[in-house]
Amino acid sequence: MVRIRLRRDGLKNQPTYRIIAADKESPRNGRFLEILGSYNPRTEPFTFQVNEERIFHWMKNGAQPSESVIKLFKSVGLQDRFERYKKGESLEALMEESKQYYAQRVVNPKTRETSMKS
Numbered sequence: 001m002v003r004i005r006l007r008r009d010g011l012k013n014q015p016t017y018r019i020i021a022a023d024k025e026s027p028r029n030g031r032f033l034e035i036l037g038s039y040n041p042r043t044e045p046f047t048f049q050v051n052e053e054r055i056f057h058w059m060k061n062g063a064q065p066s067e068s069v070i071k072l073f074k075s076v077g078l079q080d081r082f083e084r085y086k087k088g089e090s091l092e093a094l095m096e097e098s099k100q101y102y103a104q105r106v107v108n109p110k111t112r113e114t115s116m117k118s
Contacts, residue, residue: 001023001024001062001064002021002022002023002024002033002058002061002062002063002064003021003022003023003024003063003064003065003066004019004020004021004036004055004058004059004063004064004065004066004069005019005020005022005028005065005066005068005069006018006019006020006039006066006068006069007019007020007022007028007029007032008028008029014042014111015041015042016038016039016040016041016042017038017039017040017041018035018037018038018039019035019036019037019038019039019050019055019069019072020032020033020034020035020036021033021034021036021058021063034054034058036050036051036054036055036058037049037050037051037055038050039072040111042111042112043107043108043109043110043111043112044107044108044112045105045107046107047107047109048072048075048076049102050078052078052081052094052095052098053091053095055078055082056082056085056091056094059082060085060086076101077098077101078098081094081097081098
């Protein structure tokens with residue numbers, strides 16, 4: 001079974017994540033099938049870049065998103081767009097809507113300071 005999940009990148013105490021399609025049995029940072037996007041929780045608001053066409057392709061063919069990825073998809077409206085895609089709405093219209101959403105989303109590229117524990 002294929003899962004859409006997060007793969008951790010970044011330095012110690014500075015995590016960034018890649019959204020990947022991987023076999024359910026492979027380890028977190030192990031083998032994967034395809035990189036679908038990236039997620040940076042340290043910017044305000046979080047940075048989220050994905051290839052929605054490829055995500056729709058994987059989910060249409062049975063890939064299951066992990067719980068954390070479902071939360072991310074819901075927060076940017078991707079889960080709702082996928083439900084509409086399953087009901088028959090055209091992919092081109094949904095991709096245009098997602099482009100408009102990401103264009104109006106203002107993200108400060110500076111990362112937040114992590115609190116150093118002493």
